[in-house]
Amino acid sequence: MQVVDGPLLIxxxxxxxxxxxxxxxxxxxxxxxxxxxxxxxxxxxxxAADEMASRLETLSPGATVWTSTFHKFCARLLRxxxxxxxxxxxxxxxxxxxxxxMLKRVLQEEGIRNSHFTPQRIANWISRAKNNLxxxxxxxxxxxxxxxxxxxxIYPAYQxxxxxxxxxxxxxxxxxxxNLLRDAPEIRQELDRRYRYILVDEYQDTNLTQYxxxxxxxxxxxxxxxxxxxxxxxxxxxxxxxxxxLEFEKxxxxxxxVRLEExxxxxPAILRAASCLIExxxxxxxxxxxxxxxxxxxxxxxxxADSHIEADSIALRMEEAIASGKRRPKxxxxxxxxxxxxxxxxxxxRAHRIPYRLLQGIEFYQRKEIKDVLSYLQLLNNPQDENAxxxxxxxxxxxxxxxxxxxxxxxxxSHGSSLLEAARSxxxxxxxxxRSAKAIQKxxxxxxxxxxxxxxxxxxxxxxxxxxxxxxxxLRDSDSEEDQERxxxxxxxxxxxxxxxxxxxxxxxxxxxxxxxxxxxxxDDLDGEEDRVTLMTxxxxxxxxxxxxxxxxxxxxxxPHENSKQHPDQxxxxxxxxxVGITRAKEELWLSxxxxxxxxxxxxxTVPSSFLFELPREELALDTSGGRLVELDESSWESDRDEYAxxxxxxxxxxxxxxxxxxxxxxxxxxxWQEEEEEDPLPESPPESEATAEEKxxxxxxxxxxLWAKLSTAADLSGGDDEPNASTSASxxxxxxxxxxxxxxSRKVSQEVxxxxxxxxxxxxxxxxxxxxxxxxxxxxxxxxVRFVSQAGEKSFVLAHSPLVPTKKK
DNA sequence: CGTGTGCAAGTTTTT
DNA sequence: CTTGCACACG
Numbered sequence: 001m002q003v004v005d006g007p008l009l010i011x012x013x014x015x016x017x018x019x020x021x022x023x024x025x026x027x028x029x030x031x032x033x034x035x036x037x038x039x040x041x042x043x044x045x046x047x048a049a050d051e052m053a054s055r056l057e058t059l060s061p062g063a064t065v066w067t068s069t070f071h072k073f074c075a076r077l078l079r080x081x082x083x084x085x086x087x088x089x090x091x092x093x094x095x096x097x098x099x100x101x102m103l104k105r106v107l108q109e110e111g112i113r114n115s116h117f118t119p120q121r122i123a124n125w126i127s128r129a130k131n132n133l134x135x136x137x138x139x140x141x142x143x144x145x146x147x148x149x150x151x152x153x154i155y156p157a158y159q160x161x162x163x164x165x166x167x168x169x170x171x172x173x174x175x176x177x178x179n180l181l182r183d184a185p186e187i188r189q190e191l192d193r194r195y196r197y198i199l200v201d202e203y204q205d206t207n208l209t210q211y212x213x214x215x216x217x218x219x220x221x222x223x224x225x226x227x228x229x230x231x232x233x234x235x236x237x238x239x240x241x242x243x244x245x246l247e248f249e250k251x252x253x254x255x256x257x258v259r260l261e262e263x264x265x266x267x268p269a270i271l272r273a274a275s276c277l278i279e280x281x282x283x284x285x286x287x288x289x290x291x292x293x294x295x296x297x298x299x300x301x302x303x304x305a306d307s308h309i310e311a312d313s314i315a316l317r318m319e320e321a322i323a324s325g326k327r328r329p330k331x332x333x334x335x336x337x338x339x340x341x342x343x344x345x346x347x348x349x350r351a352h353r354i355p356y357r358l359l360q361g362i363e364f365y366q367r368k369e370i371k372d373v374l375s376y377l378q379l380l381n382n383p384q385d386e387n388a389x390x391x392x393x394x395x396x397x398x399x400x401x402x403x404x405x406x407x408x409x410x411x412x413x414s415h416g417s418s419l420l421e422a423a424r425s426x427x428x429x430x431x432x433x434x435r436s437a438k439a440i441q442k443x444x445x446x447x448x449x450x451x452x453x454x455x456x457x458x459x460x461x462x463x464x465x466x467x468x469x470x471x472x473x474x475l476r477d478s479d480s481e482e483d484q485e486r487x488x489x490x491x492x493x494x495x496x497x498x499x500x501x502x503x504x505x506x507x508x509x510x511x512x513x514x515x516x517x518x519x520x521x522x523x524d525d526l527d528g529e530e531d532r533v534t535l536m537t538x539x540x541x542x543x544x545x546x547x548x549x550x551x552x553x554x555x556x557x558x559x560p561h562e563n564s565k566q567h568p569d570q571x572x573x574x575x576x577x578x579x580v581g582i583t584r585a586k587e588e589l590w591l592s593x594x595x596x597x598x599x600x601x602x603x604x605x606t607v608p609s610s611f612l613f614e615l616p617r618e619e620l621a622l623d624t625s626g627g628r629l630v631e632l633d634e635s636s637w638e639s640d641r642d643e644y645a646x647x648x649x650x651x652x653x654x655x656x657x658x659x660x661x662x663x664x665x666x667x668x669x670x671x672x673w674q675e676e677e678e679e680d681p682l683p684e685s686p687p688e689s690e691a692t693a694e695e696k697x698x699x700x701x702x703x704x705x706x707l708w709a710k711l712s713t714a715a716d717l718s719g720g721d722d723e724p725n726a727s728t729s730a731s732x733x734x735x736x737x738x739x740x741x742x743x744x745x746s747r748k749v750s751q752e753v754x755x756x757x758x759x760x761x762x763x764x765x766x767x768x769x770x771x772x773x774x775x776x777x778x779x780x781x782x783x784x785x786v787r788f789v790s791q792a793g794e795k796s797f798v799l800a801h802s803p804l805v806p807t808k809k810k
Numbered sequence: 811c812g813t814g815t816g817c818a819a820g821t822t823t824t825t
Numbered sequence: 826c827t828t829g830c831a832c833a834c835g
Contacts, residue, residue: 044825045824045825046825069825118820120821171825234823235823235824238824238825337822337823339822339823397811399811399812402811519825539822539824540824563823564822577823599826600826601827
């Protein structure tokens with residue numbers, strides 16, 4: 001059986017038939033007589049897992065190969081091995097929102113108020129730690145690092161709180177399993193033997209924890225087949241380590257490497273654009289992409305006058321293509337960098353009566369009413385669940401207020417019991433008012449009644465919840481439009497449960513249902529045959545393809561994103577993101593930029609994405625006429641480029657001709673910025689961790705010990721995240737300035753205000769040197785946005801009241 | 811205690 | 826523009 005054994009690395013370019021290759025390999029394994037239950041195929045999304053499963057069903061009908069997402073695989077393992085990691089089998093999976101709620105409560109109780117680290121930021125930190133295999137017991141802060149010393153308190157506190165609620169967050173699913181495999185060698189060995197053939201999709205997006213899991217399951221039987229494309233690694237921000245794939249051959253010296261470089265998806269023009277772009281990445285293994293597909297349309301790049309015209313023109317173009325019968329709505333996809341950009345396109349598509357869908361899967365499960373209703377189910381499944389209790393105890397309102405709940409929390413904490421237990425003996429908590437105590441007792445009674453139904457089909461349980469709590473009645477009685485919307489969402493949830501029951505022949509448990517609903521992803525919405533235009537982020541498009549793809553808002557700040565410009569590595573990831581977007585297209589690729597963008601309620605001038613200048617000019621049908629299609633000659637392309645290179649983004653407002661002239665003059669002044677001071681030195685990238693360092697043969701089962709040793713070293717190294725804070729005392733300071741601003745009436749005259757111009761270097765007594773990157777308003781309302789050299793980042797000031805002074809030119 | 815109002819703040823990407 | 830949050834009122 002030599003042919004199928006051993007590690008295999010499939011480097012697969014976009015559209016190269018990767019899924020096909022993997023499924024054929026699995027089919028081949030089965031043909032060779034390997035039992036399906038020994039094969040495990042891991043993906044990142046349910047969509048990919050389902051796709052693989054269904055193709056496999058065609059190739060090898062009736063096979064019992066487990067195709068699953070990483071997270072679901074881990075969730076299942078944890079059901080079985082929960083006690084080994086300190087959980088019970090009925091644990092709850094908290095989504096980002098749940099875990100942040102819990103985190104906020106922890107912060108409050110730990111007495112950490114308005115620390116300058118936002119809960120969001122702390123949550124990110126914890127997530128990073130977990131993705132890097134750092135457990136809370138073992139974390140050591142670097143002395144003198146304020147964030148880390150804070151985390152040394154919060155991380156354990158948060159984690160203990162999760163345990164108390166018998167819950168875990170997304171990252172825990174992975175981390176617990178990794179810990180399990182590390183701490184229980186006999187279980188590791190059992191699972192290693194059980195899953196003798198492991199296939200991992202999108203390996204370039206695995207993080208250290210996933211890496212650890214995969215390796216731990218492939219020690220004795222290193223029949224590990226990973227597929228991926230380093231050029232499509234776009235999840236570095238959530239801990240994915242591109243080195244996992246780049247150094248796979250070092251991890252497994254006997255690796256066979258297969259390269260899939262022929263593209264079956266796109267036209268040559270699209271592929272040339274993609275290659276040309278990605279070649280600008282420095283940290284990259286060269287790869288030759290080619291296709292035998294016939295030449296077709298050039299890539300089209302259109303520069304629109306503003307974002308409204310952009311959306312409208314594209315919708316119109318779609319409408320025409322659909323009307324002429326050339327295309328159907330489902331042939332199109334619109335891709336953007338941030339979700340917030342979807343609004344404009346939704347409006348345009350609605351206006352043109354083109355059906356569309358938004359690929360933002362979790363959205364449904366994030367709705368208040370859905371989370372409210374689900375929280376009952378969660379509490380029924382896991383009575384210790386703190387979040388669920390707090391959410392449903394007073395929904396719909398029963399007269400149980402925050403004060404009572406605070407007392408309940410305190411009581412629960414002092415007894416080390418769950419909230420529900422505490423509620424059972426609420427009469428012993430003297431601080432809670434009689435009336436509230438009554439209400440709480442009533443809730444407990446309701447809960448107990450509902451828990452009688454727990455063995456029924458999920459739809460029935462949900463039905464009981466909805467009626468017993470009078471949730472439905474409440475919504476039906478209301479005639480507010482909002483409540484009607486909620487009602488229909490709740491009904492939608494009912495039909496989801498019905499479908500779930502049917503899928504599982506009535507044998508699906510509540511636990512399974514909750515697990516499934518916790519692990520939905522954006523792409524899961526994508527059930528084939530709906531004839532609609534698809535709207536989604538670049539990230540969500542990975543692995544998908546469409547005949548016509550529109551990549552929109554290709555502007556600096558969006559792509560590359562403003563927050564991803566600090567480090568060259570981040571820029572490269574942004575470039576890969578663009579690469580992913582481009583290579584989704586089969587036949588036509590429409591790129592667009594708007595010169596003025598309406599965003600967050602403001603209009604602002606834009607600068608075209610620097611990536612656009614990395615595309616092959618000769619491949620592009622370029623149109624800068626503001627929407628009407630015109631073939632442009634190269635010279636105007638060049639002059640545009642020069643123009644853009646010097647224009648700073650600026651908030652847009654109608655201006656008087658005099659104003660305009662003044663601004664124009666200053667615009668072309670060479671900013672004194674460059675000579676004035678060194679640029680903000682980029683934080684050195686941390687020394688490369690040796691996560692995937694030298695290798696010793698894998699066949700010894702004892703390699704386990706060294707594996708973990710190595711991984712935790714790497715974790716320690718890479719865990720020391722850089723990024724010294726950005727917003728230290730900033731918000732407080734900002735508020736103070738604002739307060740002062742209110743008291744003051746106009747003191748400085750507008751003349752003084754007019755001395756400021758975009759691009760000008762200025763000094764602030766507190767933040768130091770900075771550059772004006774945008775101006776708005778006039779006279780006393782004139783505001784400047786300044787980007788500081790220091791860690792202060794960007795700040796806005798009302799010039800008339802700010803201590804900003806222009807730096808003197810020498 | 812619940813609701814309403816107002817203001818402030820913050821906004822990348824997601825399993 | 827949205828969402829979240831604080832406060833004040835009924």
